[in-house]
Amino acid sequence: MSEYFILNEEQQLDGTFKPPRFDNGKPFAQLPAISVVDVAAQGDVEVLDWVERPIRMVSDKIKTIAIKYNARIAFKRVYFMNREQQFQPLYWAMQVPPIDALSVQSSFHPDQTIKRLVLARSKIAGHHMFTLTGVREPYLVLSLAAAESLLRREATGFVLNRVEVDEEEPYEALYG
Numbered sequence: 001m002s003e004y005f006i007l008n009e010e011q012q013l014d015g016t017f018k019p020p021r022f023d024n025g026k027p028f029a030q031l032p033a034i035s036v037v038d039v040a041a042q043g044d045v046e047v048l049d050w051v052e053r054p055i056r057m058v059s060d061k062i063k064t065i066a067i068k069y070n071a072r073i074a075f076k077r078v079y080f081m082n083r084e085q086q087f088q089p090l091y092w093a094m095q096v097p098p099i100d101a102l103s104v105q106s107s108f109h110p111d112q113t114i115k116r117l118v119l120a121r122s123k124i125a126g127h128h129m130f131t132l133t134g135v136r137e138p139y140l141v142l143s144l145a146a147a148e149s150l151l152r153r154e155a156t157g158f159v160l161n162r163v164e165v166d167e168e169e170p171y172e173a174l175y176g
Contacts, residue, residue: 003144004119005160009052013157017045017089019080021054028055028095034077035093042082047089048157056138057091062155069128069146072097096140098131099123103166112136118164 022037049059057078058066066073075092082088103120113136124130128143142150147160 004124004163004165005142005144005147006117006163007050007140007142007147007150007158007160009050010048010157010159013046013048015045016157017042017047017080019051019054019057019078019091022078023055023093028074028076028093031076031093034079036079036081039080039082039087042085042087046156049155050157051091052138055093056096056140057093059089059091059155061153062150063092063094065146065149065153065155066094066096066129069143069149070096070130073129096129096131098133099127100133101127101130101141102132102134105164105166114139116164118166120166121168124165 020037020039022035023031047059049062051057063075074095076094078091078093080087080089080091101119101123103118103123105116105118107115109115117135117139119141124141124143128146130141132139132141141163142160150158
């Protein structure tokens with residue numbers, strides 16, 4: 001059986017480009033198709049392939065992979081520019097469609113954040129890159145195949161955390 005992972009931004013990276021907030025808290029649907037954002041001098045910084053803040057954004061490298069694993073992902077172009085330094089990284093803001101993938105074994109804290117995340121194998125079969133309905137956290141879940149594609153292409157800026165998967169059939173979990 002295939003494994004699944006949550007893709008999270010790597011927090012311990014120094015000397016990397018940190019995009020400024022530009023979306024003013026707007027939902028993805030209200031962002032323009034193309035955004036150009038002026039940025040202060042960055043010096044010599046590494047531009048990562050995966051960024052979660054201020055919004056989830058990816059490089060061309062990850063966008064190409066993502067499309068192969070989920071053709072329903074929506075993208076909007078974001079340029080960050082510093083004309084003096086000729087610094088112009090291109091990112092793609094992305095909106096990944098959610099699926100109902102939680103197992104009945106998942107549990108929540110009183111504030112409705114996830115305490116124990118368990119995916120139902122019967123609900124995720126055939127899905128390789130998705131977000132989750134019914135949770136507050138903006139988790140992006142990848143199949144082993146999608147995760148390996150990112151790793152083979154040496155994409156940067158993220159860590160992968162294995163997710164527990166419930167192997168039982170739905171009727172066994174409900175009536176077992």
